[in-house]
Amino acid sequence: MSLEVVRLSQPARDRLIRLKRTTGITQWNVLxxxxxxxxxxxxxxxxxxxxxxxxxxxxxxxxxxxxxxxxYLALLKQRCIADGAPLTxxxxxxxxxxxxxxxxxxxxxxxxxxxxxxxxxSVAS
Numbered sequence: 001m002s003l004e005v006v007r008l009s010q011p012a013r014d015r016l017i018r019l020k021r022t023t024g025i026t027q028w029n030v031l032x033x034x035x036x037x038x039x040x041x042x043x044x045x046x047x048x049x050x051x052x053x054x055x056x057x058x059x060x061x062x063x064x065x066x067x068x069x070x071x072y073l074a075l076l077k078q079r080c081i082a083d084g085a086p087l088t089x090x091x092x093x094x095x096x097x098x099x100x101x102x103x104x105x106x107x108x109x110x111x112x113x114x115x116x117x118x119x120x121x122s123v124a125s
Contacts, residue, residue: 003073003093006032006064007053012101015108016057028057029064033072035103036096040075042106045083046098053097 008016008028019031039046065072076092079099085091 003061003089003096006059006061006096006100008032008055008057008104009051009053009101010055012104013055013057015104019104019107029059029066031107032059032064032100032104033066035107036072036075036100037103038106039099039103040079042102043082046102048101049094049098051097051101 016028016031020026020028023031025031061069073092076095076099077087080087080091080095083095085095
């Protein structure tokens with residue numbers, strides 16, 4: 001597992017399609033960034049550790065993180081430390097995968113998420 005390519009599961013892809021429709025945000029990477037932020041905000045450890053990234057949605061780390069790649073990488077490393085995981089490339093990539101998928105689940109579970117304002121409110125609260 002590597003940070004070079006970010007891949008999604010089929011259920012995550014399906015939720016993102018619905019979120020794209022309801023929020024008007026058309027780019028996968030933008031929604032994924034919000035999802036990651038929402039999950040990292042939650043101090044609990046994600047319950048699901050093994051995620052099958054079986055969809056046709058994938059993006060490079062550069063596309064996912066954009067110009068803020070160093071910040072996202074630092075956040076992921078900090079989360080590894082907080083969760084007691086050694087700072088290996090494998091653990092950082094696994095942390096990205098589980099938090100990205102948990103965050104997509106959180107976003108998909110918000111009924112009031114029908115706009116960008118609702119998205120901002122869900123992360124800011």
